């Protein structure tokens with residue numbers, strides 16, 4: 398449904414204060430005391446051990462995601478919602494690792510053909526992942542509306558659900574047949590109660606089109622050699638690794654900080670000849686070690702956004718897709734929120750992603766994420782957005 402300009406006006410001038418316009422305080426200070434102790438546990442040097450650990454001679458075990466939320470004083474409703482999201486993602490993790498997934502990918506490639514008449518056509522993995530998330534959010538009782546990359550329109554779930562969830566249920570699924578990492582991306586907003594009087598369809602759209610500055614939380618789950626859930630509640634970015642023996646996500650990367658500069662760029666550079674001059678120059682320059690950082694950069698490109706972003710978060714550098722391909726609502730906003738909360742930056746090559754007011758649910762845009770210094774250097778080339786987007790076959 399196209400939005401009327403009064404509706405967009407309402408969104409733009411909504412009185413609620415943004416939740417993430419302020420620069421994040423030093424994330425380490427925002428961790429609860431017990432999690433700060435675990436931050437030390439994750440460092441190799443014994444000198445970092447806390448007094449109580451020294452006294453007992455043992456490292457306390459790091460908290461689970463839900464323990465972390467409890468200690469951080471997260472709202473009970475939000476904790477219930479995150480518990481449902483994490484359980485959906487555990488099911489997706491099992492799904493993408495299951496022997497049946499190659500068959501599902503082929504079914505999709507063949508348009509679902511080749512199925513015996515007495516059998517249901519198998520659902521491709523991204524649809525199945527979408528169903529898993531939807532059913533989990535429904536049973537949480539905490540969600541008013543779900544906007545998913547897999548659906549044309551948002552799904553209204555419950556009038557009194559306090560939250561709005563946006564998601565790309567399974568990003569990178571085009572690579573699933575060859576077991577390349579995939580991921581789920583999600584963002585959580587408050588339901589805009591002042592829109593409750595609007596007709597359902599308009600209410601669902603406007604709630605889903607909130608600016609990224611209003612995110613209450615955002616995260617991704619990486620399905621790779623480890624299953625990692627990385628999340629921010631607006632006070633730092635923290636990552637939790639799934640311990641398959643207990644089924645718990647354990648805090649392994651507290652208060653992640655993107656290094657101010659990395660030495661890796663990540664882009665599909667087969668598209669070099671479709672790039673604008675500025676982007677070509679930038680990549681040529683850093684490849685040769687002639688940029689602001691006098692080192693030759695290396696290239697890494699998984700072609701799976703969550704994997705490319707996760708690496709960038711840890712090692713620094715820039716992950717980019719310069720053409721209009723990735724979605725503002727489902728991908729760019731949540732990942733930019735995580736990047737900013739880790740002292741990095743998310744931009745469309747010109748503007749801060751979180752400040753772009755979404756106008757359409759499936760709006761696409763160029764996306765650049767990464768280390769602050771690398772991002773500012775890249776943007777100084779001006780002309781970095783790929784205008785030519787012919788539609789590539791692979």
Ligand SMILES: O=P(O)(O)OC[C@H]1O[C@](O)(COP(=O)(O)O)[C@@H](O)[C@@H]1O
Nearest residue numbers: 568569570571665700701702722791
């Ligand atoms: O073809 P490109 O431009 O390299 O795009 C690859 C990107 O597209 C994605 O596969 C997402 O695209 P889809 O949502 O169409 O699957 C990302 O995971 C990846 O980063």
